[in-house]
Amino acid sequence: MKDFNILKKFCQKIYFVGSGNFWYEEDIGDDRKMIYRIYNVLLFFIYGSMTILEIFAALLGDFPKDEKGDCVTFAVSHTIVMIKMCYVISNKTLIRKLNYDMVSVCEEFEETSLQKKKYYNIKINLIAYFVTVYFSATCFVFEGLRKVKEGSHFVTIVTYYPSFEDDSLSATVFRIYCTVVLFMMLLTMIMSVDAFTMVNLIMFKYKIMTLRRYFEKISEDFKEMHKINRRLAVENLATGLTKGFQVHKELLRILKDIDKAFGFVIALQLFQSSGSAVSLLLQIAISEELTFVGKLKIMFFVIALFFLLGLFLCNAGEITYQSALLADSIFYCGWHECLWEYQPKGKKIGQMVLIACIQAQKPLVLKAFKMIELTYGTFLLVIKTTYSIFALFNAQSGND
Incomplete structure (x- = not known):
C-alpha cells in the first residue's frame, strides 16, 4: 500500500474521532462546518470535564487506598493525554503540509x-498497541464488576463526583458514563496522537531506507553501464546523484517538521511512561489487598506505557541508524571511476559526493525538549532508571 493511501485512511479515522481534517485536501471532510465544530467542541468538553473531575478527586477526594491510587494515576495520565491531543490539533496546518511532503518525497524511488x-x-505495531491499551482498560472494567459482585459499587474512572459512599442510581449511571467516555477518549488518543506519531516515524524511517537503496541501485547501474558506454554511465550517475541529493535535502527539512509536529508529544510520553510506571509498580509492591485482576490491570497499564514509548524511541533510533548508513551508500557510488572529460559541465561528481557525505555523516537525531536524544539507548536508560527508582522507593517503604 502506498503512503498516499495509508495516510489518507488514517486521516479519515482521525476526522471520524473528532480531531479535525489533517489531510491536505478537503475530500475527507470539512472540519469548518458548524455541525462538525459542535461535535469537536462537545467531544473535547466531555474529555476535559472528566479529566478535571479526576484532578479534583486526586487533590480533594476522600477514597479508599486502591481507588485513590487509580485516581492519581488517571488524573496525571489523562491530563498529559489532553495536552498531547491539544498540541497536535494546534499544529494541524503544519501536519497537513507534512502529510503532503511525506506522500510526495521519494515517491518515484519507492x-x-x-x-x-x-x-x-x-x-x-498499531494492532499490538491498540490491543494492549484496550486490554488494560478492559481489566479496569473487570475489576469494577468484581467489586459489584462483592457488594460494592461499579467503578473504573474515579472522579470527584460521585463520592465513595454514594451508591445511588444517578451515581451508578455516572460511573458507567465515565467508563464509556474512557473508551472513547482512548480511541481519540490512539488515532489522533499516539498511532499518528508512530506512523510518521515509521514512514520517515522507510524514506531513509528507500533513499539508501536508490543510491545503491544507481551505483549498480553505473557499474553495468560503465562497461558499455563510459560517457553515458557518467552522465547518468551525475543525474542520479543530483536527484538523490535533492531528496536527501528534502528529508532533512521534513524531519524538522516532524520534530515540530510530534517532538513535544514524544517528550511528554517519555516522562509519562517513567513517572506513571513507578507509581503503578509501587501500588503492586505496597498494597497487600490487590486481587489478581487488580494486578493485571496495573501491569497492562505499565506495558501499554512502555510499549508506546518503545515504539516512539526505537523508531526514532532507527531513523538515526538508517541515516548513518547513507554516507557509505553515497561514497561507494563509483564516483572515483568517472573520468574528468566525461563529467557534465558544472557537475563535479567528486565534489558533490564529498559535500553529500559530509551532510549524511551528521546523525539525524530527534531530541526531547532539544536535550534528550530519542534513541534505543534512551529507551533502555528509561527502563533502567524507572526500575532503580521503583526499587529505591520499595526498599524505603519496606524499612518503614
Missing part, C-alpha cells in the same frame, strides 16, 4: 517490497 514491509510494520 520499491514494492519495501512498501509491503512498511505497511506490515505499521499494521502490526
Whole structure:
C-alpha cells in the first residue's frame, strides 16, 4: 500500500474521532462546518470535564487506598493525554503540509517490497498497541464488576463526583458514563496522537531506507553501464546523484517538521511512561489487598506505557541508524571511476559526493525538549532508571 493511501485512511479515522481534517485536501471532510465544530467542541468538553473531575478527586477526594491510587494515576495520565491531543490539533496546518511532503518525497524511488514491509510494520505495531491499551482498560472494567459482585459499587474512572459512599442510581449511571467516555477518549488518543506519531516515524524511517537503496541501485547501474558506454554511465550517475541529493535535502527539512509536529508529544510520553510506571509498580509492591485482576490491570497499564514509548524511541533510533548508513551508500557510488572529460559541465561528481557525505555523516537525531536524544539507548536508560527508582522507593517503604 502506498503512503498516499495509508495516510489518507488514517486521516479519515482521525476526522471520524473528532480531531479535525489533517489531510491536505478537503475530500475527507470539512472540519469548518458548524455541525462538525459542535461535535469537536462537545467531544473535547466531555474529555476535559472528566479529566478535571479526576484532578479534583486526586487533590480533594476522600477514597479508599486502591481507588485513590487509580485516581492519581488517571488524573496525571489523562491530563498529559489532553495536552498531547491539544498540541497536535494546534499544529494541524503544519501536519497537513507534512502529510503532503511525506506522500510526495521519494515517491518515484519507492520499491514494492519495501512498501509491503512498511505497511506490515505499521499494521502490526498499531494492532499490538491498540490491543494492549484496550486490554488494560478492559481489566479496569473487570475489576469494577468484581467489586459489584462483592457488594460494592461499579467503578473504573474515579472522579470527584460521585463520592465513595454514594451508591445511588444517578451515581451508578455516572460511573458507567465515565467508563464509556474512557473508551472513547482512548480511541481519540490512539488515532489522533499516539498511532499518528508512530506512523510518521515509521514512514520517515522507510524514506531513509528507500533513499539508501536508490543510491545503491544507481551505483549498480553505473557499474553495468560503465562497461558499455563510459560517457553515458557518467552522465547518468551525475543525474542520479543530483536527484538523490535533492531528496536527501528534502528529508532533512521534513524531519524538522516532524520534530515540530510530534517532538513535544514524544517528550511528554517519555516522562509519562517513567513517572506513571513507578507509581503503578509501587501500588503492586505496597498494597497487600490487590486481587489478581487488580494486578493485571496495573501491569497492562505499565506495558501499554512502555510499549508506546518503545515504539516512539526505537523508531526514532532507527531513523538515526538508517541515516548513518547513507554516507557509505553515497561514497561507494563509483564516483572515483568517472573520468574528468566525461563529467557534465558544472557537475563535479567528486565534489558533490564529498559535500553529500559530509551532510549524511551528521546523525539525524530527534531530541526531547532539544536535550534528550530519542534513541534505543534512551529507551533502555528509561527502563533502567524507572526500575532503580521503583526499587529505591520499595526498599524505603519496606524499612518503614
